[in-house]
Amino acid sequence: MARLWTWLREDVWEIRFRRYVALTLAAVLAGLGVWGGMTATKENRSCAPGVVQPKGSDECVGVSWTTYAFGRAQFADTVRAIHRENARLAPGSYVTVALLEPFTATDADNLGDVLHELQGAYLAQYQANHDTTDLKPKIRLVLANPGSTGTYWQHTVDQLAGMTGGSDRLRAVTGVGLSTDNNKKAVQELTSRGIPVIGSSITADDLANGQNGKDPFPGLARVSPTNTDEARALASFAKVSAANAFLVYDRTGDPYTRTLQASFEKMLKGSRYEAQPFTPPADRSKEGSTSNVFMQITNILCNTPTTTNTILFAGRHTQLRQFINMLGQRGCHDRRFTVLTGDEGSYLAGDKDLDPAALKDPLLTVRYTSLAHPDAWLKDAAKTGGSAADAKVLQSLLGGAGKEPVGPLGPIALDDGQLIIAYDAMRLAVRGIRGASPTGKIPALADVGLQWPQVKGNELRVNGASGWICLDAHGNPYDKAVPIVQLTPESRARFVKIAWPEGKPPSAECLPPA
Template identity: 85%
Template sequence: MARVWTWLREDVWEIRFRRYVALALAAVLVSLGVWGGMTATKENRSCAPGVVRPRGSQECVGVSWTTYAFGRPQFADTVRAIHRENARLKPGSYVTVALLEPFTATDADNLGDVLHELQGAYLAQYQANHDSTGLKPKIRLVLANPGATGAHWRQTVDQLEGMTKGRNRLRAVTGVGLSTENNKKAVKALTARGIPVVGSSITADDLANGQNGKDPFPGLARVSPTNTDEARALASFAKVSATRAFLVYDRTGDPYTRTIQRSFEKMLKGSRYGAQPFTPPTDRSKEGSTANVFAQITNILCDTPKSTDTVLFAGRHTQLRQFINALGARGCSDRRFTLLTGDEGSYLTGDKDLDPSALRDTLLSVRYTALAHPDAWAKDAARTGGGAADAKVLTDLLALGKRDKEVGPIGSVDLSDGQLIIAYDAMRLAVRGIRGASPTGGIPALADVGLQWPQVKGKQLRVNGASGWICLDAHGNPYDKAVPIVELTPDARARFLRMAWPEGRPPAKECLPPS
């Protein structure tokens, strides 16, 4: 009996000892933050299939192929339309094209731009899949978001590269949008991995091939002219005199602002006055303190002789709007000025922060080079370089979307900023490259798609875009592309003035770039 009692005491002691050790170990683990990691459910950072919140960020980035609209209600109708079209495709009959845009942008102007590019890409997808010729392969469209500022471009590019294999068969990326440093890195990485890219509204000269005879982005094609070509078209329209002009530019610069600044500087050789810089926030969609700087610059402008009547502006749209508002309040309101800038002016259409009195009550005109405009071809049906019949193909598609539930709805449509038009043309160029790489209608090799761009020219092979003819040179850049000159009205609308051309005249009917 004594021996049994001894065993019982030893068992009780051992149980108590083990509990003590377990409690002590738990206390140590909790203090080290390990216990919670061992017992808690792993955090779910998924937003939707293919889309996640990266560690340290609340943005949902990645590639979406569902009805997920990145938390932006204005995208929902078009995203659903794309999903319906994708669902109609038979397995093995299609290739995938990704639209790369900042779908989680917070700036209202950028969101409007993204919406219009989304709509344009979808309409071109629908047209390609329902064309009466029955050409193949069919086109599946997915949405690639690198983040509001493109900061997560590497993760998105890695995902897109993975989609080039297997059943996705990714064969091109289109869109890209703004000419920013992050987008430049994304395009560099995509093309380095053999993925063809068709830029819609990128215009920076250093985001193009052919500069100094080099091609840093093999497989890149564009449908918009470079900033240099835009400036040449603007100069042919405005007849800018260096002795009468004044330059205001972004001191820190990004690919867009730097190259448009250089283009303007070439126009101003011999100018009597030094250019005036300003320093915007790193995120140029933010207000910052530049409004105060612009108020001072207008004072300097008023000190110039009355013969100075032209202001060239090399900056983004938020700073452009601030400068226009400052010019509206300038002390020399009795002097007439014409402000000339690049396609960033298109973002000001509908901008609620633009002071209407700046354009209504003063002698100020704001004119800019647009990428496209719905009125551009209304009176140019027989002209080379583009025409009313080509533009009508898109407007007919829009009309079809309003009455046919198989096509639309696609949300509120606005063609005035040109973004829907140019995105539609970019997607059509992507389709041309894909189908040109596989004349039998089969699935083309990824490496063959980007090789098609130098052959997009001439009467038969050019793309008759809604924005004008797209005839590419050997480096994938559009030759002598039509450039609409647009004037900003006091109610923030874009009024078409005239078509201008980098070469000073439209291309010949053959549309063959010279050597």
């Protein structure tokens, strides 16, 4: 027993001694700054102020207000211009607007889209802050990245919600980008927290208010037509008939493709042929094996009567490109086909993977609804719904975009319409912010989203570069101009004609009917 007691005392002493040595060593290392440095290195996942790298990810997400360009060199010039504009704003004179986009996208087409939306939002910010009437409050622009596919939307939305107070005074979020399930969740969460959202290029019907009389996104406004309105405009232009049309659609779908499919199906009631589905990868920017399915679908098309000459395509741009390439290799080269699709077609202008031979085929035509086009308003052919004068306001800004004080912004491209539509979305955000406080004081967050139903009529509409923006009671643009665009053999976007959801331009007062 005595021997056991001795052994226990020695064991306890040894444990205490080791603990003492460990604590002493930690104190010494901390004093030298080594321990703290080791811990910080392990835990510090910061990429830049406001931006972090989530565990298990190689992306940097969050909200940036510095010159950080999310590792994308093509954004650097515009991000520096935004930072310079923000820096000149006097404390207390501004509110913040966040541009929500996938700044870490990897797909070249998506990156081009984000760049153009970044440039358009900045140009509208610069215009608002340098207006000759010196209207207030001024606008500070920050960049919000939810990840390349929106995976980290919750993190970024939480961060944005925390910016509504203090010196940030966030009053709106614009952009949003693609109509995806993750972006839909982000919009739902932002609006549920009372943060107004202005969608630039979202077109999905289920990412809009007013469907079945309900408003699931209180405070959401949009500058682009819904897929249903785009389809109606396309139908009025192309005179689509169920007797001669064939539908190809994304089986699994996302908010954009699902609602575009539904819109096309309404046009094809009574069609003689069953629609043909395809199943793309979960990340629709990836190639996958969808081309094999499209090769088989083209064989089916070749077996239809020659009167079946219109193909309605409800899918994303990568799959659209694959489908066009396969059509260019179809066995029935003597058959004429016209492919009609939504605004995802705008991504194909300049797509290096698009087979030039397919577009040079005189019997194959590819047309799509664009959100905007630089040639749409060269003349006031429509008489109402927009004007050449409105479009020239943006053109004058672009004239100075190559150097300070406006630029430089890097290469400018307008054919895909993204810069134009993002410019108009930011202008609508500014209209809501300043309309909520005519005296120029900082408006209450809750008041900004209440402005959308009154954006209409001769005086209160936004005379956008993409056409008039007259919002209905649910924040949707009424009878918005829809440019019909055709892909040329050189893979460029050629403007064809303006079409209208209502079949004709809105009246001069631009008031939605009851």
